[in-house]
Amino acid sequence: MQYICNVFQPAMSQSAASAPNPLLQLENQLCFPLYAVSRLVTKAYQPLLEELELTYPQYLVLLLLWEHGELSVKGLGERLLLDSGTLTPLLKRLEQRGLVSRRRDARDERSVRIGLQPAGEALRHKATCIPEALMAKFQLSPAEFEALRGQLNHLLTQLS
Amino acid sequence: MQYICNVFQPAMSQSAASAPNPLLQLENQLCFPLYAVSRLVTKAYQPLLEELELTYPQYLVLLLLWEHGELSVKGLGERLLLDSGTLTPLLKRLEQRGLVSRRRDARDERSVRIGLQPAGEALRHKATCIPEALMAKFQLSPAEFEALRGQLNHLLTQLS
């Protein structure tokens, strides 16, 4: 592994005596606000998801199932960028609660099809208002919202 | 808990027959690209941090210690938006590896001061190139980079 050290100095603040490299400061990086905002957004969902007794990743899985009806573990993983090590236990918990069903695909026994049980389908109505409630917490104008969404999707393409 | 269901329809694509509410689609939300990009960025760090045998949150802690020299667990937690339930075990692992020191503050025995051991200080040189190596992976122009950083920091303020 080898990479070059030079070029491109962003707006810097020479604060601490022991920080000769402003690029190593949290303030000047993209990664930290990304990491922190992502966790804060998950936390912003929590009071809304608590009513449905769902975690945020569980909610994402249900969003996909509400939209597509049925998906394989692989299909869920491709869309959420999660692997079976994360999804399998998560799906088993949803199955135990009677929200989703898991059964081997008859045409390809390697594949496990995830479907919605009635209780999981019913949760959809309760979830209808969540996206807008979240947007309200962001306090972003539609233009800001779309700009940020566009940039993140661009970076998502770049990295995946 | 009560919130209002209406208003503001973003660009929608009526794809699946079973999705009457486009706001419930992953595509149209801000939260998912945020969540996915955050994880992908952490993954992009990994080959670089592997050389230092650090995880991404451990790297963030060291960034702060390199900049500030010494901080309490509370100080680290305020800056990283992490609590002691996350930081205590993480710091103990760094201590066991001889990278940081943990000792009670003599003036306030409730507080634990985290400092750098020589090995932890030495890692700083190896880390110098990481921020730029990461930026290269993003493939963003300086203008795009600054725009995204600004928007995320704005949202960070909004949510914290």
Next chain:
DNA sequence: GCCAATTAAATTGTGTGCAATATAATTTTA
């Protein structure tokens, strides 16, 4: 000074994420 309230860490328990490995089914290839 004494006691209640506050504060800082640590602990406990649950749920992700994800690398690495294992297992079983399917497809490819010689």
Next chain:
DNA sequence: TAAAATTATATTGCACACAATTTAATTGGC
């Protein structure tokens, strides 16, 4: 078609995150 390669999940182990609780130290009010 039998062996090899590939594919889809499951399992294991480790490290976060974070809510909730506990413990110990400090502060504030009287």
